[in-house]
Amino acid sequence: MDLREYSRGESMNVLIVDDSSVMRRVIEGVLRGAGLKLTEVLQAGNGKEALAVLEKMIAQGKSADLILCDIHMPVMDGVGFLSERKRRALSPHAAVIMITADPSDPLLIEAAAEGGLGYIAKPFTSEQLRTRILSLLRDTAEGGGAFLAGPASSVRQTTGGAPSTR
């Protein structure tokens, strides 16, 4: 999904991937409180579960529009998930935002190479998450490949470069 579709009234299917059930709940609460148009919010505890969720969605004729994905998870981490998602072409048009408590995590670079469009650093407010999501949807509409730093930075870097930090 891109910003044009969202602006026309389309609502989003969202997948939250994080090994912390607390953080999944917090993120869903933040999403719902951010005034975004949401159809469905699904959760997965690791990359392997997330792939299964995407496959099930496809079997139901649906796809994810937005994926919020932690980096460090057991069983399959965020980079592994993105790589496998790309290989299997599961919801390939979903906007992917990595979630991290460590904006200088070297794995963010690998995530960008595997299709992550940006990241948001914990802690974040509802407004910061909303701003990040809408800016990435705008980037998707513009056909951009910028890996955006989050949450409040306006600095943009080309895909594959080191993520900027606040």
Add this chain to the structure above:
Amino acid sequence: MDVAVADVFETMLARPCAAIQETSAFSPAFSARITISGSVRARCMVEFPLSLAEKLTAAFLGPSDGPAWDEVMVADTLGELCNMIAGGFKKRLGEPASSSELSVPAISRIESQAQQRNGSGIYAGPEADELRRAYAFDSDFDDERFLVRLVEL
């Protein structure tokens, strides 16, 4: 460290959290720890008494369906808190720390004073040369406080 701690509470929970003086003995029920490895090597620990840990969990998740959030959710909450504090601290160290990595959180339930005293391989008692700070995040909780400890490895 104070800024990293305050940032988490002010951003995620919209409430202040300030460092305070420790005036009494402290008996944690939970200890969450994260190891920073690479150019900077350290261990960051967050320690909470049970009632304050439950209150923190409710602050993040809202009231539980039952009398209190179960210990799995409480432990998860403390792990996430430790993760955000360690990440915020590392971010503020700047370039020397940027190539260092954070481990996943490890959370321990501290069952006894004996376990606290002898470490029992799980809970690490006070260490020499550690940075130890006490914090309070809600004045309604009277003397309840939590600790953040940072040890250089």
